[in-house]
Amino acid sequence: MKLLSKLTxxxxxxxxxxxxxxxAAIPYLVDRVAFNNTNYQLRQQEEKVFSxxxxxxxxxxxxxxxxxxxxxxxKEEYISIASAELDHLPDTMMTSQRIIENDTLNYRILSRTFxxxxxxxxxEIARTISSIGQYNRPLQRIALYVLAGLxxxxxxxxxxxxxxxxKPLSAIIRIRIRDNRFPFKKxxxxxxxxxxxxxxLDDSLINLMQQVNDDFERERxxxxxxxxxxxxxxxxxxxxxxxxLLLHExxxxxxxxxxxxxxxxxxxxxxxNSLMLISRIDNEQYRRDDTVLPGRxxxxxxxxxxxxxxxxDIQLAIHLSSGKRISGMNQDLLFQLFHNLLNxxxxxxxxxxxISITDSQTSNGYQLSIGDTGIGIAAADLPLxxxxxxxxxxxxxxxxxxxxxxxxxxxxxxxxxxxxxSTPGKGSQxxxxxxxV
Numbered sequence: 001m002k003l004l005s006k007l008t009x010x011x012x013x014x015x016x017x018x019x020x021x022x023x024a025a026i027p028y029l030v031d032r033v034a035f036n037n038t039n040y041q042l043r044q045q046e047e048k049v050f051s052x053x054x055x056x057x058x059x060x061x062x063x064x065x066x067x068x069x070x071x072x073x074x075k076e077e078y079i080s081i082a083s084a085e086l087d088h089l090p091d092t093m094m095t096s097q098r099i100i101e102n103d104t105l106n107y108r109i110l111s112r113t114f115x116x117x118x119x120x121x122x123x124e125i126a127r128t129i130s131s132i133g134q135y136n137r138p139l140q141r142i143a144l145y146v147l148a149g150l151x152x153x154x155x156x157x158x159x160x161x162x163x164x165x166x167k168p169l170s171a172i173i174r175i176r177i178r179d180n181r182f183p184f185k186k187x188x189x190x191x192x193x194x195x196x197x198x199x200x201l202d203d204s205l206i207n208l209m210q211q212v213n214d215d216f217e218r219e220r221x222x223x224x225x226x227x228x229x230x231x232x233x234x235x236x237x238x239x240x241x242x243x244x245l246l247l248h249e250x251x252x253x254x255x256x257x258x259x260x261x262x263x264x265x266x267x268x269x270x271x272x273n274s275l276m277l278i279s280r281i282d283n284e285q286y287r288r289d290d291t292v293l294p295g296r297x298x299x300x301x302x303x304x305x306x307x308x309x310x311x312x313d314i315q316l317a318i319h320l321s322s323g324k325r326i327s328g329m330n331q332d333l334l335f336q337l338f339h340n341l342l343n344x345x346x347x348x349x350x351x352x353x354x355i356s357i358t359d360s361q362t363s364n365g366y367q368l369s370i371g372d373t374g375i376g377i378a379a380a381d382l383p384l385x386x387x388x389x390x391x392x393x394x395x396x397x398x399x400x401x402x403x404x405x406x407x408x409x410x411x412x413x414x415x416x417x418x419x420x421x422s423t424p425g426k427g428s429q430x431x432x433x434x435x436x437v
Contacts, residue, residue: 042110076131084122168193176205274402281409290331295320318357337410340403349374371429377422
């Protein structure tokens with residue numbers, strides 16, 4: 001999962017978790033607010049009662065009676081003053097039942113005893129529980145709407161900010177990795193960002209790519225120069241050995257040794273020629289403007305390797321779409337690519353085995369597949385088969401370690417993709433994908 005997707009998922013889940021927790025807590029919070037507000041209002045009424053008593057005396061309420069009671073028409077609130085035995089008890093806030101005109105109601109009650117002119121009185125100021133909670137549901141609904149709006153607003157803001165924040169990272173991945181192919185012809189300008197971590201990452205990738213380019217250029221130059229320099233002494237040695245063979249035609253022992261040395265020299269010459277081919281590919285010395293017919297090309301490759309197929313009694317079956325044409329190629333390089341793949345399919349096949357060449361049109365392009373019934377490739381060797389001079393566990397003394405390396409170089413140069421499937425003991429299948437077809 002991409003970093004942006006993970007951050008988006010985390011932000012969304014965290015906001016939803018906050019919303020759910022608050023939704024669960026809203027009833028309790030609203031109740032607490034309502035009760036605290038009622039307690040405050042009851043104390044305010046208490047202060048008003050005592051202010052009236054101080055200014056007007058106790059008869060302001062009692063009017064000569066021993067008790068006083070007053071309540072609203074719906075009995076939602078009441079105030080009572082009555083004689084009491086105890087004095088100076090602090091305010092007591094409680095929830096209790098009271099009987100008002102034969103109705104038993106639950107009240108939130110502020111109760112306090114006080115003394116006035118030597119007599120003790122008890123004061124109760126109350127409000128019904130039902131009147132306290134009558135606005136709870138509307139308040140809960142409003143709080144929920146406000147919270148949902150705030151969560152949605154912050155979620156959108158977080159997602160936009162995250163996208164803006166990670167935009168330089170997306171640009172670094174696209175420019176430096178996804179849309180860049182080795183060798184890196186042109187190192188683009190640094191990605192603009194104010195985040196020091198992204199700046200460090202981009203600078204590090206630029207430096208790394210520059211080092212890889214420099215090392216590759218040095219290797220390419222060395223391969224090219226070494227290959228050209230080696231061809232001269234190889235040619236001289238080959239001429240001298242051919243002359244020695246002619247001068248000592250009667251000496252069978254010497255001729256046998258010379259023939260063995262000639263084979264070694266020919267193997268060295270093939271290696272140098274392969275290196276020169278890779279060097280010319282790396283230096284882009286081949287044009288890419290040929291239109292190739294895969295069916296005809298593979299028939300030519302099969303014809304050149306026909307004698308090897310007969311030697312090992314291998315059956316070759318070619319089943320391709322007729323009339324298929326591929327443009328933007330190099331005929332010689334493509335011939336070399338399939339020649340090496342088919343040659344390997346023969347070399348590592350079993351006597352009496354089979355090779356099949358098929359094609360298909362996939363969602364990613366046109367694909368050619370070469371499958372064999374050979375010895376296969378071990379899973380541990382698959383990452384190494386395209387490396388130069390790397391021999392796999394089933395390597396043959398005939399090989400020089402460059403056949404598949406040439407295939408990979410040609411494929412990269414022609415913008416092709418190579419995929420390999422193999423099962424040891426059952427065979428291998430190489431897929432060559434032409435993405436633009």
